[in-house]
Amino acid sequence: MKKGYFGIFGGAYIPEILHETFRRLTLAYEQARQDPNFWQEYLDLMENYSGRPTPLTFAENLSAHFGHKVYIKREDLNQTGAHKANNVMGQGLLVRRMGKKRVIAETGAGQHGVATATMAARMGLECVIYMGAKDVERQRPNVFWMQQLGATVVPVTSGSCILKDAINEALRDWVGSMDETHYVLGTACGAHPFPEMVSWFQSIIGIEARQQILKQAGRLPHRVYACVGGGSNAMGIFQGFLDDPQVELIGVEAGGEGIASGRHASRLASNAGRLGIAHGYRTLFLQDDDGQMRETHSVAAGLDYVGVSPILAHLHNTGRVRFASASDQEVVAALKILMQKEGLIGALESTHAVARAFAEMPLMPKDSVIIINLSGRGDKDIFTIADALGDPGWRTFILDKAHQYQKS
């Protein structure tokens, strides 16, 4: 198979001007991957800075409720509150090796932006984050934190003002700045080596989860659920079980307002994704007959993306990973249960995996062992969640606060 390809997906469809940059990045990545000291350095950093290994929590109440053994992989406990830390710290170490002084990144929900800004602060790098103007509006708290961490946040007003447009803008920056700048891509997408490299850093989730479930449950799980935006957290946990054919792997996409409504971001489960090339790689994209990318929708900004990891598209084709979706409504309902039964505030993105597991568990044989990857925590979503729940106390609070600001 051609390098950087996973079946018919992947590749490096990049402007000529970036060819040399990608060649050097690929070389640095391959050298790091062959160097056991690099991975050890990564493990030490993640242990001492990000609190790894993250726990695998046995969800007692959910287990009793559904009649299964439900385990939750706690990526929400990472530094900055999501699995994004795994990727950015790994790429940060690589930036150090390459001797670059500036990092740029795109962000959707803002989690990857906050993670990158955090890494840049810790490693002493200049940092610019590109974020769709709509996402800037939806995710103000993350914008605030990125700025406090010393990053410059650039709202992107081109295209549909969301994640894909931020990717385009970051690439435009990189085309002019590659000598001193590394582009910290946030997910297992884009041109080679990004899908493979990001998946490598995220594989730490699956390596831990496999050991933990064997220790706690004394066996491999029947099923593993993970949400899929670009696909990095799913790739992370799935890699721990890819070679165990008895473990069913389920990727959960954003069903938005329902697949039939057309307002969703489900590329695989909906069968709506068509083979295409954009953002530097070949995968299944939500696009129209002309090849123009469609608008996507999800209550979770981080899942709102037209493409999907070429590795997951391949695992979809081979049948190794099954894809499903969860609607905005199902996700909000599942989040309520998760909070009230287990005291876990999941990110709206991650709660897609939870919602799908809840929907499928009643149909499974009793005492099935299930892992759900809780890829991030949800405190960042307080505005969206409060709106979705229609919480009157929150509304009053915001109105009062606004009134105070107006007076001052």
Place this chain on the structure above:
Amino acid sequence: MHAVTPSLLETCIRNSPDPILLMSHLVLGYPSLEENRKVMDAMVAAGVPIIELQIPFSEPIADGPVIARANQESLANGFRVETGLNFIAESVQRYPIPIIIMTYTNILMAQGMDAFIQRAAAMGVRGLIVPDLPLEEAGEAIQSCQTHGNNQLDWIRLFTPTTPDSRLELLGQGASGLVYCVARRGVTGRHTEFDPQVMAFIKRCRSATRTPLALGFGVRSREDVQSLRGKVEIAVVGTAAIEIHLSRGAEAVGSFFAGLR
């Protein structure tokens, strides 16, 4: 696989008596196809000998803010590829100059790579520029150009300042028609100082290929064009023309081009 006889596009460039040729760039459907038509009339009347027509794409990663916005607004106004292709076919008939298509890979893929190229060849399009389809991935496209083009449709390659000599040579060997030289790092539309660095880059390009060179990215003024005389065969003027069209209308674009040489 270097064509033994120069292609139609290359012959046209070589046969021109002008010391430097101008190549202009339009984004189809921006602000409208009617306006595109007016601007092309003005350009051709002003003696522009090659025109590059961009089929808009929702993810124009190699374009700067002005052209990216033009892509987006054209699509927002309902641009469809089929209408654009018909417009290109009409343009080829209407103007006695070579027309080149610029777009992104996914637009070709959506029609079928080979089918798209076959159609472009049949329409009489003289060149294809697809900035996100690098040589390593362009095998099928280059093959299709050869199969359907009959030496009249060139797959146009790009040279950039970051391309090492060895790769310039690799790209240059199979080049035909013209080679598009990206004058500097960054995306389209910003100003380039045509300093010794650019001249050194042109020299590197020249030694990598015998194909005519078109220098783009930041050519905006008569001085820019003058400084390129005798250095490259073609100066590409893209963003500057779009800006003038927007601020002063189609006729102003004609006098702008007339004043460049």
